[in-house]
Amino acid sequence: xxxxxxxxxxxxxxxxxxxxxxxxxxxxxxxxxxxxxxxxxxxxxxxxxxxxxxxxxxxxxxxxxxxxxxxxxxxxxxxxxxxxxxxxxxxxxxxxxxxxxxxxxxxxxxxxxxxxxxxxxxxxxxxxxxxxxxxxxxxxxxxxxxxxxxxxxxxxxxxxxxxxxxxxxxxxxxxxxxxxxxxxxxxxxxxxxxxxxxxxxxxxxxxxxxxxxxxxxxxxxxxxxxxxxxxxxxxxxxxxxxxxxxxxxxxxxxxxxxxxxxxxxxxxxxxxxxxxxxxxxxxxx
Amino acid sequence: xxxxxxxxxxxxxxxxxxxxxxxxxxxxxxxxxxxxxxxxxxxxxxxxxxxxxxxxxxxxxxxxxxxxxxxxxxxxxxxxxxxxxxxxxxxxxxxxxxxxxxxxxxxxxxxxxxxxxxxxxxxxxxxxxxxxxxxxxxxxxxxxxxxxxxxxxxxxxxxxxxxxxxxxxxxxxxxxxxxxxxxxxxxxxxxxxxxxxxxxxxxxxxxxxxxxxxxxxxxxxxxxxxxxxxxxxxxxxxxxxxxxxxxxxxxxxxxxxxxxxxxxxxxxxxxxxxxxxxxxxxxxxxxxxxxxxxxxxxxxxxxxxxxxxxxxx
Numbered sequence: 095x096x097x098x099x100x101x102x103x104x105x106x107x108x109x110x111x112x113x114x115x116x117x118x119x120x121x122x123x124x125x126x127x128x129x130x131x132x133x134x135x136x137x138x139x140x141x142x143x144x145x146x147x148x149x150x151x152x153x154x155x156x157x158x159x160x161x162x163x164x165x166x167x168x169x170x171x172x173x174x175x176x177x178x179x180x181x182x183x184x185x186x187x188x189x190x191x192x193x194x195x196x197x198x199x200x201x202x203x204x205x206x207x208x209x210x211x212x213x214x215x216x217x218x219x220x221x222x223x224x225x226x227x228x229x230x231x232x233x234x235x236x237x238x239x240x241x242x243x244x245x246x247x248x249x250x251x252x253x254x255x256x257x258x259x260x261x262x263x264x265x266x267x268x269x270x271x272x273x274x275x276x277x278x279x280x281x282x283x284x285x286x287x288x289x290x291x292x293x294x295x296x297x298x299x300x301x302x303x304x305x306x307x308x309x310x311x312x313x314x315x316x317x318x319x320x321x322x323x324x325x326x327x328x329x330x331x332x333x334x335x336x337x338x339x340x341x342x343x344x345x346x347x348x349x350x351x352x353x354x355x356x357x358x359x360x361x362x363x364x365x366x367x368x369x370x371x372x373x374x375x376x377x378x379x
Numbered sequence: 380x381x382x383x384x385x386x387x388x389x390x391x392x393x394x395x396x397x398x399x400x401x402x403x404x405x406x407x408x409x410x411x412x413x414x415x416x417x418x419x420x421x422x423x424x425x426x427x428x429x430x431x432x433x434x435x436x437x438x439x440x441x442x443x444x445x446x447x448x449x450x451x452x453x454x455x456x457x458x459x460x461x462x463x464x465x466x467x468x469x470x471x472x473x474x475x476x477x478x479x480x481x482x483x484x485x486x487x488x489x490x491x492x493x494x495x496x497x498x499x500x501x502x503x504x505x506x507x508x509x510x511x512x513x514x515x516x517x518x519x520x521x522x523x524x525x526x527x528x529x530x531x532x533x534x535x536x537x538x539x540x541x542x543x544x545x546x547x548x549x550x551x552x553x554x555x556x557x558x559x560x561x562x563x564x565x566x567x568x569x570x571x572x573x574x575x576x577x578x579x580x581x582x583x584x585x586x587x588x589x590x591x592x593x594x595x596x597x598x599x600x601x602x603x604x605x606x607x608x609x610x611x612x613x614x615x616x617x618x619x620x621x622x623x624x625x626x627x628x629x630x631x632x633x634x635x636x637x638x639x640x641x642x643x644x645x646x647x648x649x650x651x652x653x654x655x656x657x658x659x660x661x662x663x664x665x666x667x668x669x670x671x672x673x674x675x676x677x678x679x680x681x682x683x684x685x686x687x688x689x690x691x692x
Contacts, residue, residue, distance in 0.1 A: 109494065109497060112490065112494050113494060113505075116490075116491055116494060116505075116509065117505070117508055119568070120508050120509055120511060120512055120572075121508065121511070123512075123520075123523040123524060123526075123527065123568065124511070124512075124515070124523065126523070126526055126527060126534055127522070127523045127526060130526050138532050143534055143537040143538060143541070190418045190419050190422065191419060193415045193416070193418060193419070194415060194416040194418070194419035194420070196415055197411070197412040197413075197414075197415030197416040198412075198416060200412075201411070201412035203412045203413065206412065209416060209420060212420075212423070212428075213419060213420070213423060216423050216427045216428065218676065218679070219427060219431060219672065220625075220629050220648075220671075220672060220675060222629070222631075222648050222651055222652075222668050222671070222672075223431060223434060223668050223669070223671075223672040224426070224427055224430035224431055224434060225655075225668070226434065226437075226655050226661055226664055226665050226668065227430035227433040227434050227437065227665075228426065228430050229655075230661070231430070246422070246426060247426060249422060249426075250422050250423060250426035250427050253419055253422060253423060254423070257419060282411065307514050310516060311514075311515075311516030311517055311518075311519075312516075313516070313517055313518050313631065313632045313635070314631050314632075314648075314652070317635075317652075318652075318656065328516075329516050329517070329518040329519070329632075330518075332518050332519065332522055332636075333518055333521070333522070333635065333636045336525070343526065343529075343532070346522055347522070347526065350519045350522045350523060353516060353519050354514075354515045354516065354519050357514035357515060357516065358511060358514065358515075360514065361507055361510055361511050361514045362507055365503065365506065365507050365510065368510065368514075369506070369510070369576055373576060373577065373580055
């Protein structure tokens with residue numbers, strides 16, 4: 095009896111301690127990054143680390159964002175490159191994947207299961223298995239350091255997962271509405287635009303969220319194919335602050351915090367789609 | 380989630396008699412599905428399958444120079460890679476990352492999932508907090524952890540010296556064990572959330588009556604966990620292990636940012652990048668990438684075979 099009562103008292107405390115540890119583990123590195131980004135170089139070197147930057151400064155952010163200097167023009171160009179490459183990849187991937195997923199979910203045609211397995215099978219191939227031949231093609235046709243080559247290769251990397259997410263979503267939709275629309279004489283284009291796309295919007299959102307986050311974060315592909323600031327995204331510029339600008343920790347921290355704002359916003363607003371996409375991706379890798 | 384979901388337009392026998400119009404139109408538009416899947420197949424054929432064939436061909440035809448020679452070079456690239464001490468070092472480091480990624484994901488993911496599952500309120504809010512590190516790009520992740528592990532003014536050294544646990548700053552990332560451990564910590568920060576989400580979905584799929592019956596029968600909390608929760612989580616565990624294993628073997632961003640090409644922390648994929656884009660030894664780099672790809676597939680098969688069992692309630 096006494097033992098049971100003691101256990102009843104201990105369990106909530108253990109639960110709170112575990113919860114605090116989990117939250118600290120998840121947020122502390124980001125919090126410390128924010129502290130570094132708001133510190134002066136002198137403030138960082140002080141022997142006693144302080145959880146609040148002393149003196150507090152926004153100079154790192156203004157150095158990156160206010161035009162004119164070499165630092166800010168490089169940073170702003172890479173921010174634009176990240177946005178173009180992530181958005182381009184997301185749009186192309188989701189459109190191409192939605193078409194293929196609709197084909198696979200609604201028809202059983204000659205070779206359909208074989209073709210679907212081939213598409214899924216490419217997911218088992220890591221990007222580094224094909225990176226070097228792709229680099230050789232791209233340099234052969236003078237396409238290194240262009241948006242189109244980075245977007246196309248990123249599309250090929252995220253396409254299979256998107257086809258998978260969208261196909262399983264479409265296969266779960268009732269086919270009766272489509273039958274009815276066909277009987278009423280709707281064309282395939284109308285059917286797709288008026289009925290199918292609104293119905294599959296949640297699946298498309300899940301795919302789009304995963305593709306956007308993956309491409310925004312991608313490093314190996316742009317490190318290989320983006321050779322100058324014409325196409326280099328934030329992820330490629332970021333490690334260079336520690337060497338190119340002689341250990342500018344404050345600038346690097348500010349650039350890193352800005353780079354994680356879009357994914358953080360996506361996680362906060364689209365969490366439900368994200369978890370669905372994450373699960374689909376994990377089930378399938 | 381099974382691959383064989385029903386194909387919806389396949390008419391069932393009784394549909395066939397009532398539903399003539401769609402069936403006729405389906406025959407008329409037999410080209411439709413091929414046109415729909417064509418763009419996706421074309422992209423994957425040109426950008427994944429064809430380069431893979433080229434990789435396999437080049438690995439036995441391109442010698443160590445940049446210029447492709449079309450003479451058959453046999454296994455010489457593979458022999459070079461497998462006898463290169465640098466590749467051995469990178470492979471051993473990668474095995475360490477694989478082990479730590481797997482173990483850390485399993486334990487960390489389970490603890491987080493059980494904690495989230497036990498919450499009656501604010502679960503959605505804490506799920507956001509937990510998933511956030513996964514969404515942080517790998518290089519940003521590496522940079523954030525470098526502010527903690529950095530030898531001159533990193534947080535870890537500052538805390539340890541100001542509490543007099545160490546007398547002088549330690550260069551953690553240069554140590555062969557500490558370097559790997561800290562790189563693995565930053566990898567785990569990114570990948571444990573995936574395991575947690577998978578385990579949480581697994582926990583939520585276990586039928587509640589099973590627990591109620593066990594409690595009525597007087598089973599203790601640990602017995603319930605060991606006899607009901609863990610066995611029923613096997614499929615989720617297989618998926619989480621597979622995922623962590625693949626991400627552990629292919630670790631690149633964190634190694635590149637935290638350790639660069641330093642032998643203490645270099646991983647197999649960073650070594651491939653080094654062969655190709657620093658040394659310009661494309662044949663060797665391709666052979667190394669084929670070896671790592673095969674290793675990844677073998678580890679995946681192993682995890683699936685060992686952990687995955689069909690679960691019947």
